[in-house]
Amino acid sequence: MAATDIAGPSPVSRKIRWLGIALVVITGLYSAGWFYVASKIETFLGGVVNQTGPGALNIVCEKLSTSGFPFHIGFSCGRTVVGDQNSGNTVSAGALTAAARIYNPGTAVVELKGPADVALEDGGSIQANWQQLRASFRANFSGLATLSAEGKALTVKLNSPVLVDTLLFSAKDSQLHLRNNSGDLDVAASAADFSLTDTTNAPLLPVLSSSVEFTLADRGTVLEGAVFGSKAMKGTLTSFKIETPDGLYGEMSGPFTIDDEGYLSGTFKARLEKLGLWEQTLRGIFPDAGDTISGVATLLKGLAKGKDEVTVNLEVNDGAISLSFLPIGHIPPI
Numbered sequence: 001m002a003a004t005d006i007a008g009p010s011p012v013s014r015k016i017r018w019l020g021i022a023l024v025v026i027t028g029l030y031s032a033g034w035f036y037v038a039s040k041i042e043t044f045l046g047g048v049v050n051q052t053g054p055g056a057l058n059i060v061c062e063k064l065s066t067s068g069f070p071f072h073i074g075f076s077c078g079r080t081v082v083g084d085q086n087s088g089n090t091v092s093a094g095a096l097t098a099a100a101r102i103y104n105p106g107t108a109v110v111e112l113k114g115p116a117d118v119a120l121e122d123g124g125s126i127q128a129n130w131q132q133l134r135a136s137f138r139a140n141f142s143g144l145a146t147l148s149a150e151g152k153a154l155t156v157k158l159n160s161p162v163l164v165d166t167l168l169f170s171a172k173d174s175q176l177h178l179r180n181n182s183g184d185l186d187v188a189a190s191a192a193d194f195s196l197t198d199t200t201n202a203p204l205l206p207v208l209s210s211s212v213e214f215t216l217a218d219r220g221t222v223l224e225g226a227v228f229g230s231k232a233m234k235g236t237l238t239s240f241k242i243e244t245p246d247g248l249y250g251e252m253s254g255p256f257t258i259d260d261e262g263y264l265s266g267t268f269k270a271r272l273e274k275l276g277l278w279e280q281t282l283r284g285i286f287p288d289a290g291d292t293i294s295g296v297a298t299l300l301k302g303l304a305k306g307k308d309e310v311t312v313n314l315e316v317n318d319g320a321i322s323l324s325f326l327p328i329g330h331i332p333p334i
């Protein structure tokens with residue numbers, strides 16, 4: 001018998017075997033740990049949702065289950081309902097899923113299926129649907145640090161006793177981003193191909209795309225669960241833009257304050273392009289204010305000195321808007 005016939009496994013073979021055993025043990029421990037954590041999450045959520053208690057919110061999560069194995073951990077609901085006992089408002093929607101990466105549990109993604117129905121205490125209602133509605137957030141030990149939401153093919157139907165007619169909103173793409181920036185709250189939002197119509201499909205606004213960016217001083221803790229409290233605040237409007245497919249364009253920026261009653265004050269730098277189109281569009285939206293609009297358009301064209309664009313300063317004092325001491329409108333309290 002040759003010596004090689006009775007020799008034991010080679011060092012390489014033993015290393016491969018032990019490596020395989022180690023992988024099996026690690027995989028088993030990881031799987032056991034994942035399901036242990038998932039069971040704890042499901043137990044915790046089970047004590048919060050689908051319960052009738054003294055809290056202000058009643059949350060229903062049908063068919064609650066954990067999901068995401070092996071690299072994510074999260075939960076899902078077949079249907080979701082949230083009721084606010086204080087306001088009497090109720091929101092119901094379709095399936096909800098939430099998942100975080102195992103190695104980065106402070107960052108999670110939430111997706112909600114439509115349609116959604118909102119019943120308001122005053123008798124109003126909101127029906128919404130979308131192709132996709134997704135949110136993501138990053139949290140630390142204090143609470144949320146950032147929150148982002150994105151919707152595709154969003155449609156909203158609003159009924160309210162204070163409205164003469166039902167309003168229909170739609171947007172091809174919409175986004176919202178919130179960030180706690182060293183105690184200040186940074187807000188950015190946008191809507192592409194936004195439209196507003198009534199029940200007869202008559203357009204109340206031209207189809208437009210819009211975006212806004214602003215900062216509210218000392219309001220970053222709102223993401224951590226703090227309440228707004230007083231309406232009084234101050235901030236900076238970094239940019240507010242409106243544009244339409246036919247070339248109408250407007251942009252505005254500047255610092256502002258809001259008093260305890262919700263009235264806005266500030267000085268805003270405004271840039272308008274296509275002045276004639278602005279006059280035509282605004283007269284179509286506000287036919288009863290045609291003379292005022294034409295008067296403002298004449299002033300702007302004079303300031304433009306023959307160009308079809310102009311940059312001016314708008315003064316807002318307690319909601320009253322003026323241009324070169326000419327009153328042009330009023331903003332209701334927020």
